[in-house]
Amino acid sequence: MLVGVGFLIWALATALQSAEGFALVQGLLTGFVAKFIAWGILTALGYHLLAGVRHMLMDMGCFGELASGRVSAQAIIGLAIIWSILVGVWLW
Missing domain, CATH: 1.10.287 (Helix Hairpins)
Incomplete structure (x- = not known):
């Protein structure tokens, strides 16, 4: 990254x-390889940002229980997938 x-x-x-x-x-x-690399970089940055916000919320006491922690982790993965798709649409 x-x-x-x-x-x-x-x-x-x-x-x-x-x-x-x-x-x-x-x-x-303009090439496919460059767009694919840019997509990978932006996807990683988006996931890193989302997971960082989740961890800051956890530091403030949110998602402290195991069940809510799992739900928040699944939500971050879902949001990262949506982010990845949006970045792909934007690049191509």
Whole structure:
């Protein structure tokens, strides 16, 4: 995930520098492999964000019981799947 975020930051910085940089990044991201890699990176970041929010809620005392913890974990997995689909639709 660290390498993926580094790539996304590089792509954003390059695209914002000039029109040529934007064209370079746009050309790199038109292929299937690049879109698949971007999908994987964004899916991982989305899941990481959702799970992080869940853990912060757990630190505040929510989902402390085993049953509610399992339900919240299943909800996060479901939301991550929805996020993954939305990112895929957005990229393709």
